[in-house]
Amino acid sequence: MRIGWWGGALLIGWAWLLSWDRGPSVSPVALSFASASGPEEAHACTGILQDSGALQAVLTAVSRYKTTYVILYSDDLGFSIESIEDPILLSLRVGVPAGTPAADLAQKHRLLRRVDYPATLAALRQAIIDVLARKIDATLLWAPLAGLLVIELDPGHRLSMLPLAESMPPPATFSSPSDSSAVSERVVRCRDEVQGTLEAYGVVPAELLAPPNSAGEIPASLEPPPENIEEARRGWDIYQTNCERCHGPDAISGGLAPDLRERVRRLTYAEFFQTVLQGRVEKGMPSWRGLLKPDDVRLVYQYIRARSAERLGPGRPS
Ligand code: HEC
Structure with a gap:
């Protein structure tokens, strides 16, 4: 596997980044070997993931999708997921960031084949890689984070994103607006790229979506029913x-x-x-x-x- 410069940086550790995680923090010194594979196409978010201050600023600045979560899945599945209530989800392996509003949602909709990921940037990035590799079928993510990560991970646009109709609070780290001093021009450009990416994936902000129509009664379990x-x-x-x-x-x-x-x-x-x-x-x-x-x-x-x-x-x- 080729490890691009973002990849190298991320694999090493942004584990501390999201507030719901208390994972180990790793010295940024290790970031230096990240550029091994040479330059990649530059875009407005280049380098943001390696710069925790800017990253924080970007994700708190994404206003339109602040309370939006998405189900992200590969077009290779060959069918589309219609809502969080779609019974097809019961049979899919769905990555879930543990301990977040998305996890509560997974619980509520009884996603039986959930695969928990620590709610760290590195782990959630891995969830998307696992979707692309079909190790899991789909993953739930906070939309701004999904938008930022797919810029890097899905240049060929092989992934689909279904916005969830329910507005949910953003991860705690990104709920308060960042102080204006951090909102540099670079941050604004990256934020616009994240929002533009979500639009390109057809993600409608949760606030604008009507409540989902029920897709029928969901069975409580996918254990075989008792003989009857x-x-x-x-x-x-x-x-x-x-x-x-x-x-x-x-x-x-x-x-x-x-x-x-x-x-x-x-x-x-x-x-x-x-x-x-x-x-x-x-x-x-x-x-x-x-x-x-x-x-x-x-x-x-x-x-x-x-x-x-x-x-x-x-x-x-x-
Ligand atoms: C239009 C024809 C058609 C109808 C109608 C149809 N099936 Fe099928 N079904 C097939 C074919 C053809 C296959 C074999 C697919 C393959 O080769 O993978 C299949 C495969 C299956 C399999 C998978 C078998 C395996 O070995 O994995 C199941 C389960 C199944 N069908 C159930 C049903 C049920 C239940 C219904 C009614 C609700 C139904 N099918 C209606 C054509 C049909």
Whole structure:
């Protein structure tokens, strides 16, 4: 991996930077080897990350997105995330800055596959790198920080950012306006670049967004539901209406699509849930997001599992 000059500087340590973190602080002396890979295209924020005073000034000066948080994810996912309530998030690995308002949000929306990151600049930068490398699927971040970091990390614009409709307080370090002496011309230019970057990613400030419309009831857990023959019977209807034409009658492969009785034994419930909502559109499996509610997915799972275990015979369950 090539470590650019920002990278070198960051990897060494800005751990102390965000107030919610009490991590180790590292001497800035180490920054000197950061320029190893030579010059990169200059932009208004060049050098800001290495200059804690300027960084502080920039992030407190971003006014438009002060209470905005984003879900940042890779276009490689092949689908878009529609809101924090999108059930697809339940099956995705979502990076969460521990101990921040974003973590409370993750808790509230029961993001089950969350991956905690320390709320330090270096760790949150790593979260974005992990999204780009598909080690995680998405990450929650405070918008100004996300804007600043993607300038460096996502020159090819491979990431998408979904703003969360809920306004939340900024990380404590950046909540008070910086003293005017720190707001140099350089700071103003970088701040404008951060705001412009967020605009380019289509991020609408949280204050301007209407409250999200509910994406249906979110299941409390992605553990497989306990066996329930009554639910399995109801699942037959959903299967018949939506799945039978490809996966065949009675969940026996109709030739077009796999035999789900066999598949359901190999997939985890999370994988099943994700496959059904997300589909595999390029392979001919449609996405059922927006068409089936999480409850419906559970019922159809119950049906297929009951067929698989032969607790239900072929035909319409009596
Ligand atoms: C238009 C045809 C079609 C319909 C309708 C359809 N599927 Fe599929 N499904 C497919 C195909 C084709 C695949 C195989 C995709 C692949 O090769 O990865 C598939 C794969 C799957 C898989 C993944 C199997 C595995 O091995 O990973 C699951 C689970 C699944 N479908 C469930 C459903 C459910 C539940 C429904 C109804 C709500 C449904 N499908 C409706 C075509 C369909």
